[in-house]
Every structure is written in structure tokens, then in C-alpha cells.
Amino acid sequence: MKRNRSLPLWNIVYLAITLLPLNFVSASPVFAEQDTLWAHLRGLPSAELQVQALYQHTLYHELAFPPPDDWEAWVASVDPTEGESLHGILQAQMYYLLGLWEMHQARWDEAQNHLSNSLAQWTGLADQSGQQVTRMALGDVAVQLEDPRQALIHYQQAWELAPQDTATWLGAQSLEKLGTLLLSQTEYERAQAYLQQSLKAYHTLQKEKKAGRVNGLLGDCNRAQQKWEQAIAHYLLSSSQATGYGDTLAIIRSRLNLGKVHRYLGDLEQALNYGEDSYQLVKMGPNSILIAEVQAYLAQVHLDLNDLALARDLAQSALATTRNSGDMTVQRDAIEVLYKISKAQEEYTQALALHEQLLVVDDSLSSRTLQNELDTQEFQKQVSMDSIRKQESIQLAGEKLRETVRRQRLMAIYLGVGLVLSVLFGGFIFNRIRLTKRQEAMLVHQTGQIKEAVSSLQRKNAQMLSSIAYAKRIQAAVLPHETLIRKRFPESFLFARPKGIVAGDFFWIEQVGDTTLLAVADCTGHGVPGALVSIKCSEALNRAVYEHRLLDPGRILDEARTIVLNEFSQTDEPISDGMDIALCAIRGTELAFAGAYNPLWLFRPGKHAVPTDSEEASFSKITTLEDYTLIEVKPDKQPIGRFITSKPYQTKKLQIQPGDTFYLFSDGYADQFGGEQGKKYQKANFKKLLASMQTVDLTQQPYQLSEALNQWKGSTEQVDDITVVGVKVS
Numbered sequence: 001m002k003r004n005r006s007l008p009l010w011n012i013v014y015l016a017i018t019l020l021p022l023n024f025v026s027a028s029p030v031f032a033e034q035d036t037l038w039a040h041l042r043g044l045p046s047a048e049l050q051v052q053a054l055y056q057h058t059l060y061h062e063l064a065f066p067p068p069d070d071w072e073a074w075v076a077s078v079d080p081t082e083g084e085s086l087h088g089i090l091q092a093q094m095y096y097l098l099g100l101w102e103m104h105q106a107r108w109d110e111a112q113n114h115l116s117n118s119l120a121q122w123t124g125l126a127d128q129s130g131q132q133v134t135r136m137a138l139g140d141v142a143v144q145l146e147d148p149r150q151a152l153i154h155y156q157q158a159w160e161l162a163p164q165d166t167a168t169w170l171g172a173q174s175l176e177k178l179g180t181l182l183l184s185q186t187e188y189e190r191a192q193a194y195l196q197q198s199l200k201a202y203h204t205l206q207k208e209k210k211a212g213r214v215n216g217l218l219g220d221c222n223r224a225q226q227k228w229e230q231a232i233a234h235y236l237l238s239s240s241q242a243t244g245y246g247d248t249l250a251i252i253r254s255r256l257n258l259g260k261v262h263r264y265l266g267d268l269e270q271a272l273n274y275g276e277d278s279y280q281l282v283k284m285g286p287n288s289i290l291i292a293e294v295q296a297y298l299a300q301v302h303l304d305l306n307d308l309a310l311a312r313d314l315a316q317s318a319l320a321t322t323r324n325s326g327d328m329t330v331q332r333d334a335i336e337v338l339y340k341i342s343k344a345q346e347e348y349t350q351a352l353a354l355h356e357q358l359l360v361v362d363d364s365l366s367s368r369t370l371q372n373e374l375d376t377q378e379f380q381k382q383v384s385m386d387s388i389r390k391q392e393s394i395q396l397a398g399e400k401l402r403e404t405v406r407r408q409r410l411m412a413i414y415l416g417v418g419l420v421l422s423v424l425f426g427g428f429i430f431n432r433i434r435l436t437k438r439q440e441a442m443l444v445h446q447t448g449q450i451k452e453a454v455s456s457l458q459r460k461n462a463q464m465l466s467s468i469a470y471a472k473r474i475q476a477a478v479l480p481h482e483t484l485i486r487k488r489f490p491e492s493f494l495f496a497r498p499k500g501i502v503a504g505d506f507f508w509i510e511q512v513g514d515t516t517l518l519a520v521a522d523c524t525g526h527g528v529p530g531a532l533v534s535i536k537c538s539e540a541l542n543r544a545v546y547e548h549r550l551l552d553p554g555r556i557l558d559e560a561r562t563i564v565l566n567e568f569s570q571t572d573e574p575i576s577d578g579m580d581i582a583l584c585a586i587r588g589t590e591l592a593f594a595g596a597y598n599p600l601w602l603f604r605p606g607k608h609a610v611p612t613d614s615e616e617a618s619f620s621k622i623t624t625l626e627d628y629t630l631i632e633v634k635p636d637k638q639p640i641g642r643f644i645t646s647k648p649y650q651t652k653k654l655q656i657q658p659g660d661t662f663y664l665f666s667d668g669y670a671d672q673f674g675g676e677q678g679k680k681y682q683k684a685n686f687k688k689l690l691a692s693m694q695t696v697d698l699t700q701q702p703y704q705l706s707e708a709l710n711q712w713k714g715s716t717e718q719v720d721d722i723t724v725v726g727v728k729v730s
Helices: 009-025 034-042 047-061 071-076 084-104 108-124 128-144 148-161 169-184 188-204 208-224 228-245 248-264 268-282 288-304 308-325 328-344 348-365 374-415 420-478 483-488 527-546 553-567 615-619 683-692 701-713
Strands: 492-497 505-512 515-523 579-587 590-596 600-605 620-625 628-633 652-655 661-665 722-728
Touching: 084 108, 084 128, 108 128, 128 148, 128 169, 148 169, 148 420, 169 188, 169 208, 188 208, 208 228, 208 248, 228 248, 248 268, 248 288, 268 288, 288 308, 288 328, 308 328, 328 348, 348 527, 374 420, 483 492, 483 505, 492 505, 492 701, 505 527, 505 722, 515 527, 515 661, 515 722, 527 553, 527 579, 553 579, 553 590, 579 661, 590 600, 600 683, 615 620, 615 652, 620 683, 628 652, 628 683, 683 701, 701 722
Parallel strands: none
Antiparallel strands: 492 722, 505 515, 515 579, 579 590, 590 652, 600 628, 600 661, 620 628, 661 722
């Protein structure tokens, strides 16, 4: 006779009444009323009711309580007349409680063992609800054990166990966990889809506090994709919902993220307001690490506002907190602020010491990144696809073999009615069938091996993508932020489109006294190799300016070349990598320029004749386009790096006027293939495009550059990193 796997009705009613006081027992922080909880549980009339009450209380409050030491005795004391199913339910629940307790203690391997035992019990009982909640916990453990692939499997199976036609609490939680995991793996589109489903479910269930948390995650997802308006909308919703429920941590996070978005968009007033709101809230709590994070952010904002004294105080406070037990990213932000302040105040000894600290922190942050190149990633992808195609081919061959076996068996039956000839032929058929079965078994074995190979390649691919995404964060932290251009030149823009996740192109800007240095550089290669070279070349420019006190563009490039050659000569094999660069120094109405292969183009309103014997005519090409005079300042035909006949770089000087617009750029735009004949765009077309945009506001020019590029290349792959900087003289 089939046994009933649920508790008797009277037990369920009794349990519901019992849980009422428990809902008030632990409404305070975790374990504050643990003794009261045990006293209440011990007063229940049976072991099964005691275990059920603890299990349901844990699920209801989402808290972890340590099960009693004699839990096995509790389970063993179940009345045997209730049957084995009830005994299995109690064991599954107790293993689950043990797993949650080990998770709370950060003992992840022990937690995984207990939760796996719980899952095995629930699976044997065909209890989908128990399997679902346990799989979500196993997914959380896999995340802590840095196994995102296993976490994804658990979360996916937990979601598949939920009813697909109605909203449930466990279903909404599994969708939220799936979205959070994919967000951490930079799969933003998939993450957004799961989080939107989770948000809809929470709204249906009227769980607005959880909806607020999911809105915060959707804000993070949109911010990572630079969808600023959507990010702001979700952060505002998260802040409003968290305020309604008194969720202080969510309020702090949403307001801090709102500040970061507005800072990126250049709205420093809003960035400061949101940062101050977060700071007032976070100071009331004991979370010193979060306080340090908010202080480091406010230090960045005050630095942007040129409030150096307050920026320094906040950065020093954040750094003091994170020196021993803090987030390395927060520590890096604080050191960077202090470094920039020291440099701005010409405290060069202190700036150099801080710069060395910055490099040490960067090395620590990048210890597990930059280990694989983009070429390896593409190779692994191709191998993965080839393996999948081979697997499909083997599966098709297996289907054909099975069909062959079926036909041969029919033939054996028809021929079996014969005499000696039929017997001999039947023996032949038998041997063929046996051989076919062996082949089929071999194919099954090969299919399993290929599946394992594909799984291994997918794991490696995920690790590589994660490493490259982290490399992008490091490169963005080391190189200047684009807001520095807009701060120095209100009418300006930066158009950057890397070929991959990280780029070999970079722009560079420094303010030294009344001189502004601005450059666009194109390093050898692209992707991870190019990004590594860009960091070295950027450091060479900084050292030329701050260690050697150089402001002349030609001399800066001379010194940068020397530094790059010295850095790249420390290996057994010589490295020929380097960069092409356009570098200018603006001081008042004078613009000094030096370039390595890359020129400077200046558009001046009107058509102006320049004498052929003038100084400008000696180093530039002057033409007219549309209603503008184009002055092309020529570069030196040699790179920053190893070259056959190296010469000193020449500095060219010209006077700039209000209304002039000049551009620095890499060769990626002009070298892009496309059009009907698949040819390069060419510099001539690039000049005409820039000339046609001179009546357009500079803030809109990046959109026109993007539109023209997309129309030209169509479905053609981007061949190189692209960077364009435009500045209008006011």
C-alpha cells in the first residue's frame, strides 16, 4: 500500500497554531532569542512537530538557526507507525537546517555535504518544494566556492521545479538568483530578462521589499550597459521602495549608485547630493567597510569639484579603514584620490610614493586576470563549436546505426525460415548485430567524452571572459576618465569604440600649471595585449611629465620612447611593441603639437589664405573644405618604440582662435572596411565627414560619428579600436 508522505491533518493545524508565537520570537536580530526559541520547541508534544516548527520558522523568516546537537535522536524518536516517508521528510528538513547553519558560519564544504544529503532525501520523496529550496541553497554555496557553472545549474533546476503558469515565492527567488549570478558573469541581457520576470512575480505576490532589491539589481545591469536613463529609473524605484520598508542598506546602495551614475554623466551637484544622503545614513550603522566605500566615493566627487581639502580628509579616512580588512577596490579609489591631490598641489615626492602604492594595489587586484589573450578565447570558442558539431554528427550516426539494427533484425526473422543457407545467413546477421552494438557502445562512450570536453571548454571560456572584464576595470582605473576632458574643455567630446572588451587605444590628459596636455594614442595590437601596452605607454607619459618635468610635446615623446624601450628591453627576446600618438600642449592661445604617425586636424571657420613662406605652411597642409579652412599638422613618421632610424620628435606651434575645432584620433576609423565594395573608409572621407559636422554641436558629433560608422561597415566586423577626441576653442 502506498504511504502518505505528508503530515496528518491534525499535525498541520497544530503546527500552524504553534508557529504564531514563533513569528514574534525571532523578529529581532539572528539568534538574539535562541533560548526562547528552544524552550518553545521543547514544549511541543512530539519530535516531528519540533522539527517541522524549526524548519517552517527558518523558511518564513529566512534566518539560520543551529539545529540541536541531538537532532538524530529527534528524528529517530518519530513514531514508527507514521511510516518511513515521515522519517525521510524529517531527515531532509534537518539536513537542510544543518546546511544553512554551516553557510552562516562560512563553512562551505560542510554546508554542501549537508544540503546534498537533504536534496537526495527530497528527490527520493518526489517533494518538488523541498528540492527547489535546497537547490537554491546549493547554488548559493557554489557561488561562494567560485563555481558559477554549478551555481547556474542549481538555480536553473530550482526555477524549472516552480510552477510556470503562476507566481510563487520560491519561483521568484530562483529567478532573482539566476539574474544576480548572470549579472556577476557580465551576461547582462540574460540577467536582465530573469530579473524582470522576478520583479513581475514579486509585484504579483505583493513583496515590495524584495521588488526594491531587484530594482537595484536592474539598475546595476543597466549601468553596466551604459543605459543611464533606465539605470536611474530603477535606482529611484529601489530607493523609494526601500524607504517605505525601512531597508537602510538598500537605501544606501541605491542612492550611492545614483550618485555614481550622475557623476559619470557630469552632473556633479546631483552626484554630491546622493553621496551626502548615503553618508548620513551609513554613519548611523556599524558597517565600517560600507562607510569607507561611501567616503571614497565622496572623495572622488569633491576632487572633481576641486575641493581638495575635504577630498583628502575623506580619502584618508577611507584608506585608514581599508588598510587591514577592507575592499581592495575601495582602497585603490582612496589612494588614487590622494595621488591626484598630491600631484595637483605639486607635492611630487608624496605623489610618487602614492603612485607606487597604487601600482602595488593594481598588481594585487590583477593577480587572477590577464592570463589569457583574446586570440585564445576565440580559439576556445571555435573548438567548442567544433566539438558541438562533432557531437551532433555522432548522435546522427547513432540514430542511423539503431535504424540499421532494426532492419537487420527483421531480415534475420525473414531469413530464419530457410534451411542450411538460412541458418548460415542468420549467423552472419547475428555477428553483424553484435559488431553494430559494439560500435554503438563506442559511440556512446565517445559522446560522453565530447560532452565533458565541451563542458570543460565552456568553463574555461567563462573564466576567460571574467578575467577580461576585470582587466577592463583595471585599465579604466589606471587611465584618465572622460569627464576630465569636459572639465577642462566644456565644448568637447570623446568617441571610443574598442574592438573587444578591452582596447589598445587610449586618451590622456594632464593639467600642469597653466598648460593642458592632451593626447590620443594607438598602441600595438588590440584586446588584452593592446591593453597591457596601453598601461605601460600611459605610465611612460606620466613619468616624462612628472619625473622629468617636461611640457614640450616633442621632448615628452622623446622621453616616453626612451622609457618604453627600456621597459621592453628587459626580456630575453626584444619586444617591438609601442604606440602611435598625437600629443598637443595648450597654453593660452598657443597650441604646440608633436606626433608619432598620428596628425592633428584643425578646422577654422571661413576660407583663409596662408602664405607659403609662413611657419605654419612649413609643417602643415592647408586646404579648404565646405566653408572651413583645414590645417593638417603633420606628425613625425616614426612610432614610440623600436625603429630603424630614430630621430628627435619635432614640436610644431600654431596660434588658435575662438571658433577653431581640432581633432586627435587613432587610425581605426579611417581603416574600417565596409561599403558596397568592402574597401577602407580612408582619411579623405573622414575629413569630409568632420567638415560636414562643423555646424553641429560637439555633444552631438559622437552620435553622427557612430551612425556614419555603422552605416559604412554594415555587418562587416570591426577591424581595430577606434578613438576620436574633438575640442572647440572658446
